[in-house]
Amino acid sequence: MKIATWNVNSLRARLERVTAWLERQRPDVLCLQETKCPDEQFPSAAFEALGYEVAFAGEPGGLNGVATLSRCPLGPVRSELPGRADDAQRRFLAARCGELEVINVYVPNGQALGSDAFFYKLDWLSRLQAYLVGEREPTCPLVLLGDFNIAPDGRDVGVGEDSEGALHCSPHERRALGYLEAWGLRDALRVRTDQAGIYSWFDYRETTRRFDPGRGLRIDLIYVTAPLVPRVADVAVDLEERAGERPSDHAPVLLTLTP
């Protein structure tokens, strides 16, 4: 079974790339972030034609947005992260995909340390933790994946030494990931390897002229609960996709689970 996450930086701008990638990789589940696509414009038919069911949560203004595509029938879907009734940002999509609960997240960027956006990011992560603690069981098969906008540790940072402690690499943000792990999640890539320098995001400004896979951040993460840890066969970043024409600034990350 293959489960993927991909921040596409606008689904409408990259629909042909996404459908071509689905045909090439044939994942069972693909979680998209930053679809920037209002619900009434969501291209459901393009995915249904490839055999996927779709769930999506977009914003009228075309910011943020998440979608989950699944080859097996989707069960109950939730698009509201509890805890703040006035939060209109669409960054959360929980859906049952067969035996798995799949939680697709687009964690807020945070803009700058100490900014309002930064506190929104930390508050959002604490709401996510509260949701897991209150409504999910770590003994059940669950995948939490998406664009976390946090590099878990120094091995995941390749954008300059001054980045340690900065946005995406600060103790506050990493502590929030630590709370998720304490609930009962494992970073699937770290189940397989302790290798440094595996990145999933690459700045357009740095890499447009010539893509440099050695200069980026690993911020697109796939967490699994304990029952799935022994089944983690592989976690791979599709750098070929990032190196192509008109790419997203994020590469897809693909988890393979043994049956």
Next chain:
DNA sequence: ATGCCCTAGCCCCTAGGA
């Protein structure tokens, strides 16, 4: 060589991304 990208909408500039 010190790099100036990309997207959407408020659409020829600005905001947000990370």
